[in-house]
Amino acid sequence: MAASVSHVALRGLVVGRGSVAAAGPFDTGVSAGEALVVTGPNGAGKSTLLRTLAGLLPPVTGAISLEGIDAADGEPAARLADAAHYVGHRHGMKGPVTVGDNLAFWARYLGGAAKARDRLATPAEALAAVGLPGLDAIPFSYLSAGQQRRASLARLLVAERKVWILDEPTSALDAASQERFAGLVETHLTAGGIVIAATHQPLGLKAAKTLHIAPRVGPEGAAGLNDKPAPAIDDTALAEAEGWL
Amino acid sequence: MTALFLRDLRLAFSGGGGATTGVIFFLAVIATIPFGVGPDLNLLSRIGPAILWIGALLSALLTLDRLFQADREDGTLDLLIAGPLPMPIVVLAKCLALWAASCLPLVLASPVLGLFLALQPAALFAVMATLFVGTPAIVFIGAVGAAVAVALPRGGLLVSVLVLPLSIPVLIFGVSATYAAVNQPDPFWPPFMILCALTLFFGALGPLAAGAALKASGD
Numbered sequence: 001m002a003a004s005v006s007h008v009a010l011r012g013l014v015v016g017r018g019s020v021a022a023a024g025p026f027d028t029g030v031s032a033g034e035a036l037v038v039t040g041p042n043g044a045g046k047s048t049l050l051r052t053l054a055g056l057l058p059p060v061t062g063a064i065s066l067e068g069i070d071a072a073d074g075e076p077a078a079r080l081a082d083a084a085h086y087v088g089h090r091h092g093m094k095g096p097v098t099v100g101d102n103l104a105f106w107a108r109y110l111g112g113a114a115k116a117r118d119r120l121a122t123p124a125e126a127l128a129a130v131g132l133p134g135l136d137a138i139p140f141s142y143l144s145a146g147q148q149r150r151a152s153l154a155r156l157l158v159a160e161r162k163v164w165i166l167d168e169p170t171s172a173l174d175a176a177s178q179e180r181f182a183g184l185v186e187t188h189l190t191a192g193g194i195v196i197a198a199t200h201q202p203l204g205l206k207a208a209k210t211l212h213i214a215p216r217v218g219p220e221g222a223a224g225l226n227d228k229p230a231p232a233i234d235d236t237a238l239a240e241a242e243g244w245l
Numbered sequence: 246m247t248a249l250f251l252r253d254l255r256l257a258f259s260g261g262g263g264a265t266t267g268v269i270f271f272l273a274v275i276a277t278i279p280f281g282v283g284p285d286l287n288l289l290s291r292i293g294p295a296i297l298w299i300g301a302l303l304s305a306l307l308t309l310d311r312l313f314q315a316d317r318e319d320g321t322l323d324l325l326i327a328g329p330l331p332m333p334i335v336v337l338a339k340c341l342a343l344w345a346a347s348c349l350p351l352v353l354a355s356p357v358l359g360l361f362l363a364l365q366p367a368a369l370f371a372v373m374a375t376l377f378v379g380t381p382a383i384v385f386i387g388a389v390g391a392a393v394a395v396a397l398p399r400g401g402l403l404v405s406v407l408v409l410p411l412s413i414p415v416l417i418f419g420v421s422a423t424y425a426a427v428n429q430p431d432p433f434w435p436p437f438m439i440l441c442a443l444t445l446f447f448g449a450l451g452p453l454a455a456g457a458a459l460k461a462s463g464d
Contacts, residue, residue, distance in 0.1 A: 071329070081327040081328075082329065086324065088320055090318075090319055090320025090323070091319060092319060092320040092324045093319065093321075094256060094319065096256070097255075097256070097259075108248040109328060109329075109330070110329065
């Protein structure tokens with residue numbers, strides 16, 4: 001374990017597709033034991049931010065800096081993705097393969113330090129933890145939407161990662177499952193983990209920082225095209241941007 | 246890497262998809278040629294190696310476009326990109342699994358299908374050997390095409406168009422090595438060695454290029 005406190009900082013991070021900015025700049029940070037909840041209306045750029053954090057999209061400008069965060073192999077992580085789980089809208093599970101085999105594959109593929117291995121949940125235990133005990137021999141495609149979501153959240157438990165990047169983790173979950181999942185998140189935070197989640201529903205976390213992404217105002221796409229985007233654009237800035245365009 | 250290889254191999258055989266389609270297409274192409282060309286055994290045995298190679302090339306292309314698309318649709322690709330393994334290694338593992346699942350059966354079936362085309366015994370084994378070393382090159386070239394077209398809903402045609410020109414050298418040297426094995430004065434080893442070199446070259450270049458294309462395709 002690194003001596004310094006683990007910390008993820010976003011420095012002037014502007015996220016977007018290609019060179020078109022979608023949201024930002026973000027200047028915030030989250031330390032070990034903290035959760036950062038990203039909120040905002042549909043299309044505000046929550047998923048884009050999380051995909052950028054997970055290393056799936058390059059940032060438009062700005063940087064993500066890491067302090068004292070170890071990757072799965074025990075070395076200091078060079079990029080956040082090495083130390084993070086990403087749970088997106090799509091589950092990353094193969095329909096014809098059983099849930100247990102799917103999780104076993106991810107446990108083996110995502111791997112981790114050998115010393116961590118005995119502490120980790122087996123696929124069956126992870127499924128029990130998300131409330132799907134005994135379903136590991138069922139093909140993934142047989143599960144209902146909520147069960148599929150829970151099975152894909154079980155992936156968080158079969159391989160160890162310090163940072164959890166969750167994109168609407170509780171969508172399609174019933175109230176009891178949401179509560180159970182909040183418990184899992186609390187446990188992860190207590191163990192010194194970091195959670196960055198985008199959500200519309202409150203996750204039920206006691207201590208969570210909130211990063212609200214304001215909706216982009218502006219007529220027909222002007223917001224997406226201007227050069228220096230801000231979370232909120234006032235009328236003068238908008239007029240300026242339009243004049244510049 | 247072995248985990249990914251084994252999983253892809255199992256999916257290829259269990260999913261009722263890719264692997265068997267290629268072999269059945271190969272069988273269909275080769276079995277219809279004698280009916281089209283007519284019962285001239287000399288002609289058949291002369292064009293046989295080329296027919297087998299073209300059939301194998303086309304059936305390999307048939308299965309290529311699904312190489313990354315299924316993974317992209319269910320979100321696996323995101324996790325592979327964000328995962329601990331470098332992308333070229335991921336692509337290499339997937340290519341090897343695809344080759345073992347869809348091209349290795351072609352290689353094994355080629356001597357049997359060669360009998361349909363009245364090939365001489367020497368030519369049967371030459372076709373098998375050249376396909377064995379040549380088909381990996383087609384898969385590696387195809388991986389680049391499949392990676393470029395991964396985000397397109399009907400990428401299959403584009404993959405074929407992108408891949409065919411690049412795989413022509415493989416076809417040329419594969420067929421010429423096979424002919425050389427039958428027509429005595431021609432040397433067998435030089436074209437065979439060039440075929441091996443093509444496979445090694447694309448084996449190094451293909452995964453790198455496909456990995457970069459997949460990373461850039463993230464949305």
